[in-house]
Amino acid sequence: MRPSSGDYHHGNLRQALLDAAHEQLCDAGIGAVGMREIARRVGVSHAAPYRHYANLDALLADLATSGFRELEQRFAHLPAIAEPEARFTAMAATYVEFASDRPQLWRLMFGDALDKTGHPQLLEVSQAVFANLQETLLALGVAAPAINEALAAWAMAHGVARLALDRRLDAHLNLAMDANTLVDTAARIFLAGLRNLR
Amino acid sequence: MRPSSGDYHHGNLRQALLDAAHEQLCDAGIGAVGMREIARRVGVSHAAPYRHYANLDALLADLATSGFRELEQRFAHLPAIAEPEARFTAMAATYVEFASDRPQLWRLMFGDALDKTGHPQLLEVSQAVFANLQETLLALGVAAPAINEALAAWAMAHGVARLALDRRLDAHLNLAMDANTLVDTAARIFLAGLRNLR
DNA sequence: AGGCAATGTTGACAACGTCAACATTGCCCG
DNA sequence: CGGGCAATGTTGACGTTGTCAACATTGCCT
Numbered sequence: 186m187r188p189s190s191g192d193y194h195h196g197n198l199r200q201a202l203l204d205a206a207h208e209q210l211c212d213a214g215i216g217a218v219g220m221r222e223i224a225r226r227v228g229v230s231h232a233a234p235y236r237h238y239a240n241l242d243a244l245l246a247d248l249a250t251s252g253f254r255e256l257e258q259r260f261a262h263l264p265a266i267a268e269p270e271a272r273f274t275a276m277a278a279t280y281v282e283f284a285s286d287r288p289q290l291w292r293l294m295f296g297d298a299l300d301k302t303g304h305p306q307l308l309e310v311s312q313a314v315f316a317n318l319q320e321t322l323l324a325l326g327v328a329a330p331a332i333n334e335a336l337a338a339w340a341m342a343h344g345v346a347r348l349a350l351d352r353r354l355d356a357h358l359n360l361a362m363d364a365n366t367l368v369d370t371a372a373r374i375f376l377a378g379l380r381n382l383r
Numbered sequence: 384m385r386p387s388s389g390d391y392h393h394g395n396l397r398q399a400l401l402d403a404a405h406e407q408l409c410d411a412g413i414g415a416v417g418m419r420e421i422a423r424r425v426g427v428s429h430a431a432p433y434r435h436y437a438n439l440d441a442l443l444a445d446l447a448t449s450g451f452r453e454l455e456q457r458f459a460h461l462p463a464i465a466e467p468e469a470r471f472t473a474m475a476a477t478y479v480e481f482a483s484d485r486p487q488l489w490r491l492m493f494g495d496a497l498d499k500t501g502h503p504q505l506l507e508v509s510q511a512v513f514a515n516l517q518e519t520l521l522a523l524g525v526a527a528p529a530i531n532e533a534l535a536a537w538a539m540a541h542g543v544a545r546l547a548l549d550r551r552l553d554a555h556l557n558l559a560m561d562a563n564t565l566v567d568t569a570a571r572i573f574l575a576g577l578r579n580l581r
Numbered sequence: 582a583g584g585c586a587a588t589g590t591t592g593a594c595a596a597c598g599t600c601a602a603c604a605t606t607g608c609c610c611g
Numbered sequence: 612c613g614g615g616c617a618a619t620g621t622t623g624a625c626g627t628t629g630t631c632a633a634c635a636t637t638g639c640c641t
Contacts, residue, residue, distance in 0.1 A: 194607075220597080220598060230620060232599080233621075235599075235600080241598070295545070297413070297490050297549075298495065301549070333565065339542065339546065340539055340546055340565070340569060345542075347538075347542070348534065367531065367534055370535050371534075373576070374573060374580065375573070378571070378579065379572060379575075382572060392589070393589080417627090419628065419629080427589070430630080431588080431590075433629095433631085434588055438629075584640095587637085587639095588636080589635080592634100597627080598626095599625090599626095599627105603622075605620075607616105607618080608618095610613105611612100
């Protein structure tokens with residue numbers, strides 16, 4: 186199905202909408218992403234998206250889902266580091282790096298602009314990401330199920346990412362410091378604490 | 384100035400607007416807070432708020448500022464704990480507790496619904512909160528300026544709060560666990576790490 | 582007492598999300 | 612091969628919102 190003859194039918198609007206929404210998100214932030222604006226970007230009438238998404242939230246949920254998949258990919262393509270502690274640090278760094286590479290997407294995924302309840306796919310992919318982290322923790326020799334520790338680690342990386350995104354680091358620091366060195370410090374403290382406790 | 388005679392003039396609308404906005408925020412979440420709704424709640428015409436706030440963002444910024452002041456108060460009224468490590472743990476717990484007591488307010492303060500740039504008061508109060516944490520870290524014997532460690536600690540507490548608020552804990556846990564025990568775990572790991580590193 | 586600045590009201594505008602009614606197209610089945 | 616049906620896109624409408632301008636009302640100061 187192509188836009189060969191008359192371009193009344195688009196071809197595959199759904200993906201085009203997603204792409205346009207993604208561009209708009211990166212360009213202008215979450216507040217600027219609206220049904221009409223997306224339709225405008227694709228060059229289609231303002232109500233056309235409703236043939237593919239029940240409402241704006243559904244579209245945003247789909248966008249967030251693709252974000253989680255990308256994050257998962259980054260974890261998957263992490264260089265194979267055998268040593269567990271180094272791997273843990275690398276994962277935390279990857280997490281923060283993703284947030285700093287795609288700040289708007291990250292905000293959509295973890296912020297409160299989108300109500301996540303009622304989007305099972307979204308829940309599923311986010312759980313997959315967490316499972317990945319938990320496995321690494323297990324390799325550290327933490328006793329199963331290691332839930333506490335895994336969550337604490339996640340919280341740490343998550344907090345670093347958010348503080349960095351909100352520019353609270355810039356605001357509170359005279360000296361130069363970026364999220365990367367901060368997450369390193371935090372990971373080092375965390376690992377030392379784990380060693381010390383068991 | 385009271386609403387004694389004809390109630391054309393309200394008395395002190397500014398505070399009434401803030402109160403109404405706060406109620407609406409707690410009742411229905413950040414998405415439901417709008418100029419017209421606030422005015423409706425106070426019983427005043429839809430454009431009246433503009434005599435006191437340039438726009439909705441300005442009002443929300445004021446609300447967030449009051450939130451930071453309340454958080455500051457909680458730190459100030461913390462029971463006097465001399466032992467630095469216990470005090471640190473108590474502060475982290477207080478932080479998370481605030482988030483769980485006033486989730487919507489916390490979202491406003493730390494979420495991305497409100498653009499914080501261009502609100503100097505807001506920046507000021509949030510810096511004051513951070514300074515408080517940094518002092519406690521100093522008492523732990525961390526070398527001045529201890530910026531790295533203070534930020535890492537903040538990130539940890541912040542991450543716990545956010546994961547809890549977003550119900551990601553519920554989503555990922557079969558067993559029962561709340562933010563309180565999690566922040567305890569995280570604080571213990573963090574402190575053990577600090578001891579181990581120096 | 583009178584006038585001015587502060588404060589509140591009314592009405593308007595553009596933009597938005599969403600729905601219903603209608604138009605157009607591709608595809609499948611006889 | 613043709614006709615109809617389901618999928619998809621368009622148009623127009625409704626109610627809502629943030630914000631502004633013009634106007635009304637009030638309290639305070641001289």
